[in-house]
Amino acid sequence: MRRRFDFAFAPAYRLPAMLFGIRPETAWVDVGDDELRVRFGPWRLTTALENITGCEESGGFAWIKTAGPPHxxxxxxxVTFATNGDRALCVTFRDPVPGIDPTRTxxxxxxxxxxxxxxxxxxxLTDLTGGSAAGTTSPTNG
Known part of the structure; x- marks a missing residue:
């Protein structure tokens, strides 16, 4: 089973995102039975669901800090994959994962x-991780 979540594009974020190849048809989050996959234009992030330790909603991000490519x-x-400054989900990982640079360093x-x-x-994510993603953590806040 796979569930797809589209990014919510605010009008002010569309042009900066497009300049980096980020459009609704090239940006999404897929959740499968055993992994989380993020596509954000040319950027990718993938991790096993068992690597997720927490999820927390956040928002109120400054446009200058979040518009355009990942930050x-x-x-x-x-890493922040943002298409608006209003609402997001911060997901934390037990073992850090690559995503922003092509060398995966x-x-x-x-x-x-x-x-x-x-x-x-x-x-x-909480259901698929058996509740482990429900933990509150110190997430990235754009």
């Missing part, structure tokens, strides 16, 4: 995803 948090190395302890229904993505 790397200099504080904790988390930089590894992220968490990813912020501005999908259409962050609450539904949280519920699906």
């Amino acid at each position: 790397l948090s200099l504080t904790d190395r988390g 930089i590894k992220h302890p968490g990813a912020t995803l501005t999908v259409v229904r962050p609450d539904l993505l949280r519920d699906v």
